[in-house]
Amino acid sequence: MSPSMDNRGMHSTIAVIDFETTGMTPAQGARATEVAIVLVQNGQVVDRFQSLLRTGVWIPPFITQLTGITNAMVAEAPAAEGVMRDAARFVGDAPMVAHNAAFDAKFWTHELTHADVPAPHAFACTVLLSRRLYPEATSHKLGNIVQHLGLPRAARAHRALADAEMAASLLTRMQQDLRTHWRVENPGHALLSTLQRCAKPKVGKLLADYATPQLVA
């Protein structure tokens, strides 16, 4: 049995990831500049991975202004391929979560492909879940929804580890709210993935009818 599985064969570990990059999409030549991953078990962060990556791709000034990551910093960083191989080993077969997962999943796949490593991981998205669970929030940007829920804000947003920690905190809060408000006993990754794809009017019914163990696998 995988170390990330509990005794029912369900994933007890979720890997929360955040990338800093040189742009919006690998399709336009953007590459990762920093990656951070935190492992969450039972609402607790149990391990952390963080590294800058050297890809040789130039970082535009506005990205440096946003993230604080400079071309000089990544020039001294380890090669991206080695970092990503280490990141893949760190994640193992744990399912993954990111804030706006479509963005991070693209870079996860792209960077692992560069490193010649398969990327079969399933992603769930805290933006989509946040819109489902907290429709009263006026903004679902990571910093804003964290503040809205009264969760601790990172001292340095737009760095990978700080953002991954905030996303992990948001994930844990959503799991707690599913337990307390919806009485879901074990709100695991598969249920979160189902919720994020569920049409909003059906969310309540899904949770009210929730009794299917495989949903939390």
Place this chain on the structure above:
DNA sequence: TGCCAGGCCCTCTTTAGGGCCTT
């Protein structure tokens, strides 16, 4: 800095358009 990309979601919708979210 503001645009781009792309998927999701809402609505004054569905033969569409525009906002959100990520760097």
